[in-house]
Amino acid sequence: MPIFRQLFDTTSSTYTYLLGDAAAGEAVLIDPVFEHVQRDTALLRELGLRLVATLDTHVHADHVTAAWLLQQRTGSRILLAGAATAVNVDRPLQHGDRIAFGSRHLEVRATPGHTSGCLTYVLDDHSRAFTGDALLIRGCGRTDFQQGSPQRLFRSVRTQILSLPDDCLLYPGHDYRGVTVTSVREEKRFNPRLGGDVDEADFCGYMDHLGLPHPKLMDIAVPANMRCGQPDGHGAPAPEPGWAPLVYTFGGIWEIQPQTLLERARELQLVDVREPSEFTGVLGHIAGARLAPMAQLADHLSALDPQRPVVAVCRSGARSAQATVLLRKAGFTQVANLAGGMLRWNAEALPVVGAAAD
Structure with a gap:
């Protein structure tokens, strides 16, 4: 067989x-x-x-x-x-x-x-x-x-x-x-x-x-x-990162799964790009996350260590996907997006800080 x-x-x-x-x-x-x-x-x-x-x-x-x-x-x-x-x-x-x-x-x-x-x-x-x-x-x-x-x-x-x-x-x-x-x-x-x-x-x-x-x-x-899955305008795919098991999306974004992030959170820098009201709102935020709203992300880059991996977080994963692009353009090479954002994090009943924990 x-x-x-x-x-x-x-x-x-x-x-x-x-x-x-x-x-x-x-x-x-x-x-x-x-x-x-x-x-x-x-x-x-x-x-x-x-x-x-x-x-x-x-x-x-x-x-x-x-x-x-x-x-x-x-x-x-x-x-x-x-x-x-x-x-x-x-x-x-x-x-x-x-x-x-x-x-x-x-x-x-x-x-x-x-x-x-x-x-x-x-x-x-x-x-x-x-x-x-x-x-x-x-x-x-x-x-x-x-x-x-x-x-x-x-x-x-x-x-x-x-x-x-x-x-x-x-x-x-x-x-x-x-x-x-x-x-x-x-x-x-x-x-x-x-x-x-x-x-x-x-x-x-x-x-x-x-x-x-x-x-x-x-x-x-x-x-x-019709191109057998070749991304439009892309050449060879980016090499696989070695710092965590990540998934490469068709849009060219590396994503980390919520459970993997929970297990490795202490090794990573978490950047939450939502607005302050969302950070403390119903979905809460992940312990240790740094609030850096998308409009102000550039102002927070100097506080990040370029030698350590960075994970961007938002409500659904859309804004944070764009944040990973901006981080890469700024010279950060170890960057990933939280798949599904805080919506999925909460759906999987993972720990949060803030209103959702009440």
Whole structure:
């Protein structure tokens, strides 16, 4: 059996899948997420695997792929449907192609309909298939943008996915309820859109009247994913900081998670860039934080030690992200933003000073 791990991004409810051949030490990642590069490369390192390729099931509209960033850091190849017409792709995939990792391989099946460039990856023994958004657990991806088509999706799912053996496990690109896996047998019987006696007319009538809003990140994610996740105008990514486990965002900001900050607070300089009324307001502030409102941040720089890491804090993480940019321009090289700001800090019930502690 190949090494198999199912990974999750809570922001977009995206599943990333790692498949590896232990004997050969080779692996592939399906649908990697930009913000989880450190997590994924750490897992590969711990499992003794070399990443040979990243495989996206389609051009995503709700998150940015990590394909380009992983290529920069590991030398992996970028594989994506040729029909997607994206740039930076090392191998444009076609229906019937095979993707090898060690002695194992994935079979490429074209499953357009959610987008024109959707692919399903089927493990060589037909025991598992990775369906992206073409087929979700008891559902399917929408068909109203990116050259989507309910007619094409119905035919794709019926001929390329539900034609697999009944006991083949199906792993979707997303699930919003915490369900992790289904099977061909289950979806043929219980999928309300595509299973049972539903015909093409039934399906198209349903899909044409969903009336869903566009994904919130669509205007950022789609252009970025047409570059396979390469930030616009960016060259090679910044080297990973060694002073704390940080996450690099697509916007080019290093972020520290609240629990990590709590554990390392004594080693760091905390700069809270909110207004004084917010600092002592309902959300309180983190013990040891220095109040330096954004408009006055430049006046506080002389009080900071440029040799020690600095973490910027605000209500939601937006103002403090800008503060990290200003700090870097001022010559501070070890800078991070508190992910989610004081809203997330309070949501995780971490200790505060001020009104919220009352």
